[in-house]
Ligand SMILES: [Ca+2]
Ligand SMILES: [Ca+2]
């Protein structure tokens with residue numbers, strides 16, 4: 001009887017689903033959808049996926065409206081922030097964090113000479129851009145990275161950007177609101193056109209960065225977005241890494257790059273064990289407890305594989321959970337999966353002692369616990385971008401698949417498991433050539449910024465000798481009701 005009452009209450013909104021809701025699982029899904037104003041702050045989630053249009057070329061044209069690019073849950077509305085950000089957006093962060101005026105954007109593209117600067121030196125691909133939240137003006141901060149893959153703001157006032165390429169480097173930028181049109185002149189040596197403002201950080205691991213988190217102390221976590229088997233049959237996928245600074249910061253901002261904790265330190269890769277009493281690592285033990293193995297930063301990938309670090313399926317989108325209880329820090333990341341083949345997932349690790357790294361001596365170090373948080377399915381797959389919504393604490397996942405969804409997942413509640421309590425679809429891209437990337441929320445949790453990254457640009461004019469991507473803002477996420 002209760003089931004029938006619930007179905008009746010769902011009314012016309014979910015009429016299509018009600019007909020199918022003849023079992024317990026479908027009933028739970030329906031309840032989640034009905035509760036979405038309270039749980040997700042959106043009136044009605046998207047029920048059906050957006051289905052592919054076109055062959056992936058020429059979807060994007062000059063005179064389109066937002067509705068041609070994205071479908072949103074009822075209650076949300078979409079506006080372009082800009083349509084002329086450089087092509088291949090991988091990641092975005094708001095700047096400055098407390099009262100943002102800009103998006104700092106990491107744009108892809110391998111290192112390429114695209115023309116000449118006014119003073120007739122070679123001009124490279126745009127890699128980091130700042131975009132005004134009010135006018136949408138796009139300014140290039142740094143050029144010449146080999147595929148910018150991740151960036152983050154630090155607690156000491158700098159921006160760090162990292163490459164998603166083999167042997168990817170990390171660069172630290174002082175005052176990215178001022179720096180304009182700097183270039184990386186030599187990736188090997190780290191020589192740039194603005195030595196006081198940009199510094200390469202060779203003590204951080206050289207990996208394909210698709211996720212980076214910096215704690216205020218100077219400890220940095222990252223993930224290597226390498227696919228299992230990429231280096232040969234039976235070779236592990238990318239590992240999770242940690243950097244411990246030689247000099248830990250104790251608050252405050254820096255005024256010169258020499259004062260950064262990233263200048264010197266040691267790099268480690270995460271090894272997970274299936275057992276707490278004896279070290280048992282390897283295939284099948286991707287969740288469990290573990291610790292950090294010291295590795296040489298320039299040979300990070302090689303040493304992580306050789307020493308027995310744990311590999312994942314293209315780990316990306318690393319974020320810190322600001323609402324985590326307990327000691328240390330909780331970080332979550334996406335593993336990609338493949339539609340129709342293998343589920344994507346969100347995995348989370350709790351590092352009890354962020355400032356320490358205990359290596360393998362035959363027994364598990366037991367300072368890290370890594371577990372599953374979200375399992376994808378046929379409709380939710382290709383996870384690659386992740387954000388946590390302020391105030392609500394929901395996790396927002398971006399898909400890197402055709403017609404990629406933006407998925408909102410609840411944090412774990414008082415139920416017996418450690419998993420998210422449920423996920424709904426809040427938006428979906430209409431351009432099958434683009435991926436959902438760079439998810440980031442306004443500090444009040446009501447506006448979500450996202451990029452339609454890597455869109456095909458056959459029918460779009462370029463900007464500044466380079467193809468372009470759209471950045472959108474989704475407004476209308478209702479803040480949670482104040483707790484009584
Ligand atoms: Ca999907
Ligand atoms: Ca629970």
Ligand SMILES: [Ca+2]
Nearest residue numbers: 413419420421
């Ligand atoms: Ca749960």
Ligand SMILES: [Ca+2]
Nearest residue numbers: 087454455468
């Ligand atoms: Ca594009």
